[in-house]
Amino acid sequence: xxxxxxxxxxxxxxxxxxxxxxxxxxxxxxxxxxxxxxxxxxxxxxxxxxxxxxxxxxxxxxxxxxxxxxxxxxxxxxxxxxxxxxxxxxxxxxxxxxxxxxxxxxxxxxxxxxxxxxxxxxxxxxxxxxxxxxxxxxxxxxxxxxxxxxxxxxxxxxxxxxxxxxxxx
Numbered sequence: 001x002x003x004x005x006x007x008x009x010x011x012x013x014x015x016x017x018x019x020x021x022x023x024x025x026x027x028x029x030x031x032x033x034x035x036x037x038x039x040x041x042x043x044x045x046x047x048x049x050x051x052x053x054x055x056x057x058x059x060x061x062x063x064x065x066x067x068x069x070x071x072x073x074x075x076x077x078x079x080x081x082x083x084x085x086x087x088x089x090x091x092x093x094x095x096x097x098x099x100x101x102x103x104x105x106x107x108x109x110x111x112x113x114x115x116x117x118x119x120x121x122x123x124x125x126x127x128x129x130x131x132x133x134x135x136x137x138x139x140x141x142x143x144x145x146x147x148x149x150x151x152x153x154x155x156x157x158x159x160x161x162x163x164x165x166x167x168x169x
Contacts, residue, residue, distance in 0.1 A: 005100050013039045052077035060116045069116075069140065069155055076115050076143035079105075097146075109150030113141040121154050 002009050011029040012018075015038065022030045033039055053073050057065070065073070082097040083105045091099060098104050113119065120136040139154035155161070 001100065005102070007100070013042065015039060015042075048081065049074060049077055052081060056115055062116065066155070066160065068160070069142065072142040072153060072155070073115065079143065079146055103146070103148070105144075105146065106150070109148075110144040110146065112150070113143075113152060115141060115143045117141040119154055121156075 009028050011031055012025070013031050013033075016032050016035060018030060019032045022032060053070075056073055056077060079097075083095050085092055085095050089096065095104070117140070119139050119141050121139045123135060123137050137159075138157040140157065142153040142155050145151045145153055
């Protein structure tokens, strides 16, 4: 992703699990830490994402969440963390998302439904005259995908499928 955006990665800091790729990444110095040692910046970022997930989870009315919804919760939190400029970042005007991908989020497109909201999503875009066929599926909103069309992911309560994409126009 960085290479496609015109960035040159010189070094990469990682934990010991990535020691096996130390010599296989051409032109990049992979600096791995020792056993029971952590990379401070990465640990702080992980704590920030976990804190954001706990805050979002506390606002949901559900007693338990499926694993796929928890994974989507992490992606949702990271999407919004990267959508705004960071005080200690390299730019006070551009978000990390804008710097790397060149895209921005739009309130009109990406803030229509909150995470975890109940929604009825269309099963089949072509209408049918059959009366016994359900045209919608009950689902939970998993947040926007971040694309330019305003597409949202939803988790089907009927099948447990998290890949249903629904544009809310």
